[in-house]
Amino acid sequence: MVALDRAKSGSFNSDPITRVGDGVAINCQMLRGAVTGMDCQVISQFSRRVLIIESDTVAGDAMVEHFNFHGMTAVRVENGGKALSIFSNFLPDIIIVDIGLEEAAGFANIAAMRNTPHGASAKFIGLVERNPHNAQQALATGFDRHIERPIVLDELIDAVG
Numbered sequence: 001m002v003a004l005d006r007a008k009s010g011s012f013n014s015d016p017i018t019r020v021g022d023g024v025a026i027n028c029q030m031l032r033g034a035v036t037g038m039d040c041q042v043i044s045q046f047s048r049r050v051l052i053i054e055s056d057t058v059a060g061d062a063m064v065e066h067f068n069f070h071g072m073t074a075v076r077v078e079n080g081g082k083a084l085s086i087f088s089n090f091l092p093d094i095i096i097v098d099i100g101l102e103e104a105a106g107f108a109n110i111a112a113m114r115n116t117p118h119g120a121s122a123k124f125i126g127l128v129e130r131n132p133h134n135a136q137q138a139l140a141t142g143f144d145r146h147i148e149r150p151i152v153l154d155e156l157i158d159a160v161g
Contacts, residue, residue: 050074050160051092053083054127059151063096066153072160080109087113092122094160099126099138099146107141114142125159127151 050067052074054060060076067074075090077083083095097110113119126138126146138146147159 048072048094049090049092050094050096051083051090052076053080053097055098062153063156066157070157084109084112091118094123094125096125096127099128111142123160
């Protein structure tokens with residue numbers, strides 16, 4: 001990844017995530033408060049992109065760091081509404097969602113992502129508490145699979161394939 005210096009690269013348009021050559025430029029000033037765990041950077045088109053919807057800062061940031069360590073580009077947002085707002089420009093390959101976080105409106109945002117051409121091919125993984133009902137809800141809501149908490153980060157890497 002190449003660091004993107006806003007002062008040297010010129011001004012950004014009003015979109016916080018912009019296609020630049022064969023990468024994606026992230027305007028972190030515009031995303032401040034919406035996305036954590038990411039410096040301003042150009043993301044290679046060859047890096048797998050992971051969108052993490054997790055309200056727990058510590059858990060979410062640990063996932064971001066672990067995915068980044070494994071050569072992926074990961075960002076964390078706190079809810080489905082924020083995820084939907086960056087989805088069409090970030091174009092994640094994998095969406096990881098804290099099922100306990102999402103309510104009916106959140107699941108509607110997840111469905112909206114799933115119903116796009118890119119979302120149809122993305123992998124959706126639900127993080128659930130140890131409860132058979134939660135696992136059934138994740139699969140019924142359109143997730144490709146679920147992972148029970150507590151999460152082992154290396155297992156999460158294996159799950160994304």
